[in-house]
Amino acid sequence: MTALPTAFIEKYQTLLGPEAQSFLAALQAEPSKAYRINPLKEQSVADTDTAVPVPWSRFGYYGQIDGHSPAHTTGQVYSQEPSAQLVAELAAPKPGSRVLDLAAAPGGKTTHLASFMQGQGLLVANEINYKRAKILSENVERFGIRNALVTNHDAQTLSQHFPGYFDTIVLDAPCSGEGMFRKDPAAIQYWHPDYPAENARRQKEILTDALKMLKPGGDLIYSTCTFAPEEDEQVIAWALKTYPDLSIVPVARPEGVDAGRPEWADGNPALADTLRLFPHHLAGEGHFMAKLHRSATAEIDQSQGNVERTNLTVEQRQSWNALAKELLREPLDGVLYAFGDQLYRLPEGTPSLKQLHVLRPGLHLGTFKKKRFEPSLALALALPVAAFRHQYALTDQQWRDYVHGDVLMLPAQAKDPGKGWLLLTINGFGTGFGKRVDRQIKNFYPKGLRFLARTTEQDAVK
Numbered sequence: 001m002t003a004l005p006t007a008f009i010e011k012y013q014t015l016l017g018p019e020a021q022s023f024l025a026a027l028q029a030e031p032s033k034a035y036r037i038n039p040l041k042e043q044s045v046a047d048t049d050t051a052v053p054v055p056w057s058r059f060g061y062y063g064q065i066d067g068h069s070p071a072h073t074t075g076q077v078y079s080q081e082p083s084a085q086l087v088a089e090l091a092a093p094k095p096g097s098r099v100l101d102l103a104a105a106p107g108g109k110t111t112h113l114a115s116f117m118q119g120q121g122l123l124v125a126n127e128i129n130y131k132r133a134k135i136l137s138e139n140v141e142r143f144g145i146r147n148a149l150v151t152n153h154d155a156q157t158l159s160q161h162f163p164g165y166f167d168t169i170v171l172d173a174p175c176s177g178e179g180m181f182r183k184d185p186a187a188i189q190y191w192h193p194d195y196p197a198e199n200a201r202r203q204k205e206i207l208t209d210a211l212k213m214l215k216p217g218g219d220l221i222y223s224t225c226t227f228a229p230e231e232d233e234q235v236i237a238w239a240l241k242t243y244p245d246l247s248i249v250p251v252a253r254p255e256g257v258d259a260g261r262p263e264w265a266d267g268n269p270a271l272a273d274t275l276r277l278f279p280h281h282l283a284g285e286g287h288f289m290a291k292l293h294r295s296a297t298a299e300i301d302q303s304q305g306n307v308e309r310t311n312l313t314v315e316q317r318q319s320w321n322a323l324a325k326e327l328l329r330e331p332l333d334g335v336l337y338a339f340g341d342q343l344y345r346l347p348e349g350t351p352s353l354k355q356l357h358v359l360r361p362g363l364h365l366g367t368f369k370k371k372r373f374e375p376s377l378a379l380a381l382a383l384p385v386a387a388f389r390h391q392y393a394l395t396d397q398q399w400r401d402y403v404h405g406d407v408l409m410l411p412a413q414a415k416d417p418g419k420g421w422l423l424l425t426i427n428g429f430g431t432g433f434g435k436r437v438d439r440q441i442k443n444f445y446p447k448g449l450r451f452l453a454r455t456t457e458q459d460a461v462k
């Protein structure tokens with residue numbers, strides 16, 4: 001591991017006293033790996049190790065996920081280090097509520113929040129950086145999330161669209177990343193003594209904009225993956241002083257999780273209700289989090305909440321209806337919305353999308369082509385397998401061929417899966433679409449996602 005900066009070591013020796021030695025030693029140890037299973041999928045995960053649960057996470061287990069495995073590609077699991085798994089647990093949004101994940105890429109908290117929402121309500125997953133927003137959007141698709149808008153805005157611009165709108169906001173703020181030191185040695189290179197203070201300035205700006213979007217009576221979870229008091233207790237102390245309608249919600253502290261340190265900020269005893277996760281006290285990389293509540297009587301600007309309506313032409317509706325009849329056992333309800341040649345089903349109560357930079361407005365249904373409609377991968381990943389009329393279960397080798405982009409041949413002895421569009425499954429989970437023509441199954445796995453999946457034997461001789 002890259003050596004820790006001397007100024008960093010000295011800072012934590014001063015803050016932690018005799019405890020610093022075990023903290024600094026923990027930063028030299030191997031990182032903890034974990035993942036969450038996806039409750040939006042209907043079955044339990046057969047090929048992952050669920051022996052050791054992450055104690056504070058409803059869906060979390062210790063262990064490493066192969067990013068090229070069927071379990072990962074079909075969205076049954078999401079890799080996320082253990083301490084980060086407490087953030088969405090504090091939020092635990094209700095199905096049907098309005099939720100914002102303001103700094104969302106690559107999607108750890110978004111996928112976790114969606115796990116609580118069960119496809120009901122509106123989840124806005126926003127990311128300022130376009131490239132990262134695209135990765136976020138892919139992860140939303142892979143996880144089978146039906147009720148998310150993925151947007152690409154800075155916090156200030158977003159706040160103008162959604163005044164006083166959200167019941168729950170998660171601000172997993174950009175930070176100095178001291179809790180990333182074990183996982184990503186590059187984070188050590190970025191660090192310098194003024195880095196936490198620089199980050200704190202930006203965090204206060206983003207938090208100011210985030211709070212403009214929080215309803216009276218709503219909750220905001222602020223979190224960082226750093227240990228620096230400037231970015232943790234001191235930001236919350238500043239927020240409590242600046243916004244008298246905010247208070248810290250006391251939350252149960254799981255074993256191994258530390259209380260926040262009032263003495264590292266302005267001494268406000270309420271700061272002891274924030275949470276610190278240290279790698280020398282639990283198996284996780286490190287995090288800080290605070291659950292803030294805005295009083296129900298707070299007076300702030302609130303959005304009028306115009307709802308977006310369908311914008312389909314008659315031809316587009318006919319084209320989708322024809323495909324839906326062939327593909328699905330039951331019609332899909334909800335507001336259909338065309339974005340250029342792409343068709344989406346909006347999350348319930350989606351506000352006006354005008355002037356919003358949206359990468360994914362809800363569930364992607366597919367693409368209008370000349371005189372036909374092509375279903376999307378998102379549809380295969382989001383709906384239960386039983387929703388599709390015709391399915392074909394791939395063997396492991398066929399699945400490797402499929403994700404590689406090859407045309408598949410129906411074996412002579414195979415049971416007739418039907419003609420036309422087929423949902424292809426692996427281990428009982430939808431993995432994409434194929435189109436059956438005679439004994440061939442044409443491959444519709446998106447070109448940008450294709451990869452070479454190795455067999456376990458190939459991995460063994462690697």
Ligand SMILES: C[S@@+](CC[C@H](N)C(=O)[O-])C[C@H]1O[C@@H](n2cnc3c(N)ncnc32)[C@H](O)[C@@H]1O
Binds near residue numbers: 110129154
């Ligand atoms: C800690 S990461 C988020 C990790 C994510 N929540 C997850 O769990 O996968 C912080 C994110 O904030 C974004 N960011 C940076 N500056 C921002 C700003 N001014 N407003 C909003 N987001 C910002 C970064 O691009 C980065 O993706």
